[in-house]
Amino acid sequence: METQRCLLRANPPFSLDLSMRATQPAAPATYENGVLTRALRLSNGRLIPVRLRQTTSTESPTIEVELLAKVDEEERHEIARMLDRFLCLSDDLRPAHKIMQKDPALNPILEKLRAVRPWTSLNAYESMICGVLFQQISLNAAFSIIRSLVQSLGDCVAVGGRTYYDFPRPEVLAEAGVERLKACRLSRNKAVYVRGIAQAIVGGFDPEELGKMPVDEALEVLMGFKGIGRWTAELILATGLKRWEVVPADDLGIRRAISQFYLGGKTASASDVRKVAENWGQYKWPIAYYLLVASERMQRL
Template sequence: MSTSRLGNGAMMGVPVYWQDAKDELMKRDRIMRKLIPQFGDMHLVGRGEAFTTLTRSVVGQQISVKAADAVWERFLEVCPKCTPAQVLKAGAEKLAACGLSKRKAEYVIDLAEHFKAKRVHADKWTEMDDEEVISELIQIRGIGRWTAEMFLIFNLLRPNILPLDDLGLLKGISINYFSGEPVSRSDAREVAANWEPWRTVATWYLWRSLDSAPIID
């Protein structure tokens, strides 16, 4: 099985590949050799059930973490189990009353419709390649490639994701590899070529170096 198909297997909460990834990254990359030991036994932690994770991602788009938390709490009062059926029963008006914009309410309903109609194959995602999962997710309104990649990292615990649209990743590469000089996506790809097949793990340590890991619950 290729690393792009490794699902969310973990032992005692630690992704099964984490130690191997750390060892290989420290052997290959002088920056990782200095960075990884600074964070001891810390590791990527998987977050939540698929529909809940994606719904919260949409709710939190383009607003502060504090605001997103407040909207999410109100959302859970209306949809306490956060199931597609509850979302569809609530409808756009009740979702908007939770603090969601009209557009976000439409996005959450579209997400629920995709799950209920099984237009996405959530039960098969652990067996699908990274790009296959991304291709399904970006068909849903309000979910772009970045959100799909965060889902692969935090929900499916995929080991080899490189989220080139993530500002934290680019800033981490800039500070740690280019003395703070701005970096392009091409620069990031070149640095990350040395991380294969553990780009998720390297990305996570760069986030930690900035203390700016995305909030995906």
């Protein structure tokens, strides 16, 4: 097995372990014993399995990337860009932390969460598919269905006795029948929605272009897809395109967190979430994510 290594720097503070424990990564990524793994599909079509671990402190963070295949310099740079986006390594969240410091509801949770990066998809395509699969079920159930989809229809490569998966290509999902997708534990409706998204992408729709549009316009485009409402569209923009000025205000977990931290337990509506989040400027999603973790998953950290 031929391997190469490279190092990625992250803006401090950053903890890979805390970020992965705050919310597990969705398949095809896995995180075990401090090591993050998945296969990456490069623009030239090559499938490269990678293993990542943090080798330095949260205040001087360095990520060691083990490439389990030989790559050239251009491919290595592409892999670095993909991982930087996926893990938000070069994003500076210190302005968000300053907002939290000034907020009596947020300041007490900041110290525990400041090295956590918000949950992010590898790319906009994966976020669109996962956004549909997250609908109206628990996070654990959604992760289980995504894992089934990946292991059934995703390309893979075996290295050292271990199999590394990539997310199913749009062409594969577009050609899969509804019954085939149902066998991956999707409901009939979600199977139809997933095929529709994949078919649009195969037909020329580029979801990355949404990142260049005004938010309202991007939401309108996304909600034009069958099966994508406002909550899903906002989740896609926040997690798949890093449009952090967006908050999925209808999210039940975020509404519960707003209720807990701001409303003394009174039920929070989507408009309550939007009203509170107006104070967070361009960092609505990261701060909402911190609240979500503090409300539901602080015991993991």
